[in-house]
Amino acid sequence: MEPAEIIPPALLVPPDAYSRGFHHDDAALVLDGWLRRLASQQTRCRAVLGRLAGAFLKRRGQHELGFSRLDDYARERLGLSGRELQSLATVMGRLDGLPALRAAFEAGLREAGRTPDTGDEDEPRARFHLRCPRRLLALWRDVVELARRMAGTELTQGQAAEAIAAEGLSAQPSSEEAWPEPLWSPAAPIADPVETRSAFAEDLDWSAVAEAIPDEVAWIDRGANHLDPFALDGRMRRVVQAMQRIDWQTGRLLRVFLDRRLHRVMQFPSGARYLRERLGISARKARALVALERKTWEAPILGEAYRAGELSWVRALAVLPVAREQTAAAWVARGREVTVRRLMDEVEWALAARDGSSPIAPPPLGATLRDLPERQMCAREGSEYPDAEIVFSAPVSVVALFRTAVLAFAGPGDALWTGFERLLRHVQAEWEAQPRHRDPIFARDGWRCAVPACRSRRNLHDHHLLFRSRGGNNGHANRITICAWHHLRGLHGGRVRAWGAAPDDVTWELGVRSGRAPLVRLRGDTYV
Ligand SMILES: [Zn+2]
Ligand SMILES: [Zn+2]
Structure with missing residues (x-):
C-alpha cells in the first residue's frame, strides 16, 4: 500500500492553480497550518531515526556493514551526513534519559521542528571545483571578501558561495526558473536576539501541533537495541524514506508560500524568520527543498524519485543542477546505479565537459572519466586558457545552488567559467551599490x-x-x-x-x- 501523504491532494497541485481566487490571508493560514503539521511529523520521524541511530552507533554498525567511517555509511545509504546521524542519536539519547521531557515531546507539546533539529552544518558536504583563467582568482577573492563585509562576519568560502548564489539567483528574470527572494542575504538586517514573538501577527496560534507520526514509521524503533546493524540499516532507510515524502510535500507548499511572500501577511519580516520561528526549518534547507521542487516542474521524474525515496537527499541535490527535461531520466537512473562519490564526480565531469548546446548528460556508465575526451571549451574565448582552479567545500545543497547559479549566468556555448565570472560581477555590482558600502x-x-x-x-x-x-x-x-x-x-x-x-x-x-x-x-x- 502506498503510504499516505497528509496534505490534501488539492493543495499539492502546481502553483499556477492558485492564481484564480487566491486570497492571500486565507492561503497564508491554510498553508501555515499544513506546514506546521508537516514540520511536526518530520520532528517525530527524526526522533525515531535518532533512536535507531543510537543503537547503530553503540554497535559501531558502520564497521560491521563494511564502511570505515560513519559519514561514508550515512551519505551512501541514507543520504545524510554522519554528523547529523550522530547529533540525532545524542539528542534522543539525552531526551530518553529525561522521562518528563520525553513525555512532553511524545505528547506533541514541543514545538514543531525544535527538538531533534540539528544545525545547518550537519548537511553532507560536497566539493565545488571549477577550472578558470587565473585572473578570476582575484575576482573570487574580492567577492568573497565583499560577502564577509556584508555579513559582518568571517564567512568561509562555502558560506560566501551560498550568499553569492542566493543573490545571483534572485536576480534571474521571473520565469519557470524564478527564485524566491534570497532567504538569507548578507544585506538582510540582523535579527534582534531579544525580540519576542509579539513582533509577529498578534493572534497567531503558537501552541504546538501534535501531528501523528506516519503509520509506517510508528513501530519502527521498537526493540532497536536488540537489532543487528543490517536490520537497523533497513529500518533507518525506511524512516528516511518517510522523511523524504514529508520533505517533498513541504517543498511544494513552501514554494507557494515563499513565492507569494505569504510570511508578510503573517507579519514576519523575512521568509527566513518565518521558517525558523514557525517551522524550525533552516533557510538553507528550505531553499534546497524549494529548488528541488522547482526543478520537478521541468523534470518531474526527479521529484518522483525523491518523493518515493528512490533517490536520497544527497543524490537528488547532486544531480539537481544538471537535470533537464531531456536528461533527468538518465541522471535519476545514474543516481541509483553508482555510489554518491562517483555520482558527484560524474556531475562535476559533465559540467566541465558541457558544450552549452546540448543538455548535460551523464557519461557512459562505468567510463573512466579521465580517459574521456575533453572538449576544448576555451576555443571561442580567444587565447584565455583555464590555467587555475577554484575549489571549496560546502554543504551539498550549497554546492547545488551555486552550480545552478553559475549555469544560469552562462550563455549557451560559453565556458562554465564565463557563467562564474558573470555571476560574480553581477553580485559584486549589486552589493557595492548598497549605501552602507560607500x-x-x-x-x-x-x-x-x-x-x-x-x-x-x-x-x-x-x-x-x-x-x-x-x-x-x-x-x-x-x-x-x-x-x-x-x-x-x-x-x-x-x-x-x-x-x-x-x-x-x-x-x-x-x-x-x-x-x-x-x-x-x-x-x-x-x-x-
Ligand atoms: Zn574590535
Ligand atoms: Zn571614539
Whole structure:
C-alpha cells in the first residue's frame, strides 16, 4: 500500500492553480497550518531515526556493514551526513534519559521542528571545483571578501558561495526558473536576539501541533537495541524514506508560500524568520527543498524519485543542477546505479565537459572519466586558457545552488567559467551599490575592526584617534574603523589606547592599566 501523504491532494497541485481566487490571508493560514503539521511529523520521524541511530552507533554498525567511517555509511545509504546521524542519536539519547521531557515531546507539546533539529552544518558536504583563467582568482577573492563585509562576519568560502548564489539567483528574470527572494542575504538586517514573538501577527496560534507520526514509521524503533546493524540499516532507510515524502510535500507548499511572500501577511519580516520561528526549518534547507521542487516542474521524474525515496537527499541535490527535461531520466537512473562519490564526480565531469548546446548528460556508465575526451571549451574565448582552479567545500545543497547559479549566468556555448565570472560581477555590482558600502574609512580599513587581533566585522564605528574633544580633526588620518565593543568599552572605557596616523602608523596598547605597563603594545599587527 502506498503510504499516505497528509496534505490534501488539492493543495499539492502546481502553483499556477492558485492564481484564480487566491486570497492571500486565507492561503497564508491554510498553508501555515499544513506546514506546521508537516514540520511536526518530520520532528517525530527524526526522533525515531535518532533512536535507531543510537543503537547503530553503540554497535559501531558502520564497521560491521563494511564502511570505515560513519559519514561514508550515512551519505551512501541514507543520504545524510554522519554528523547529523550522530547529533540525532545524542539528542534522543539525552531526551530518553529525561522521562518528563520525553513525555512532553511524545505528547506533541514541543514545538514543531525544535527538538531533534540539528544545525545547518550537519548537511553532507560536497566539493565545488571549477577550472578558470587565473585572473578570476582575484575576482573570487574580492567577492568573497565583499560577502564577509556584508555579513559582518568571517564567512568561509562555502558560506560566501551560498550568499553569492542566493543573490545571483534572485536576480534571474521571473520565469519557470524564478527564485524566491534570497532567504538569507548578507544585506538582510540582523535579527534582534531579544525580540519576542509579539513582533509577529498578534493572534497567531503558537501552541504546538501534535501531528501523528506516519503509520509506517510508528513501530519502527521498537526493540532497536536488540537489532543487528543490517536490520537497523533497513529500518533507518525506511524512516528516511518517510522523511523524504514529508520533505517533498513541504517543498511544494513552501514554494507557494515563499513565492507569494505569504510570511508578510503573517507579519514576519523575512521568509527566513518565518521558517525558523514557525517551522524550525533552516533557510538553507528550505531553499534546497524549494529548488528541488522547482526543478520537478521541468523534470518531474526527479521529484518522483525523491518523493518515493528512490533517490536520497544527497543524490537528488547532486544531480539537481544538471537535470533537464531531456536528461533527468538518465541522471535519476545514474543516481541509483553508482555510489554518491562517483555520482558527484560524474556531475562535476559533465559540467566541465558541457558544450552549452546540448543538455548535460551523464557519461557512459562505468567510463573512466579521465580517459574521456575533453572538449576544448576555451576555443571561442580567444587565447584565455583555464590555467587555475577554484575549489571549496560546502554543504551539498550549497554546492547545488551555486552550480545552478553559475549555469544560469552562462550563455549557451560559453565556458562554465564565463557563467562564474558573470555571476560574480553581477553580485559584486549589486552589493557595492548598497549605501552602507560607500564609507571611505570603513572601505580603507577593509571593513573590519582595526584593533590588533580583533576579527569583528559587525557594528563598525568610526573613531577619532585624537578625540574630537581634545581637538582631533575630521581628516582621514585621524579616523579609524573599530567595532562597537572596542570603541565603547575599549577605547572610551580606558582598556585600549591608540595614537598615530591611520591607517599605517597607529600604535595600540591593549590591557591598559594605571601605573604599570599595558599587557601588549603593537604597531599595526606587529608587537613592539
Ligand atoms: Zn571614539
Ligand atoms: Zn574590535
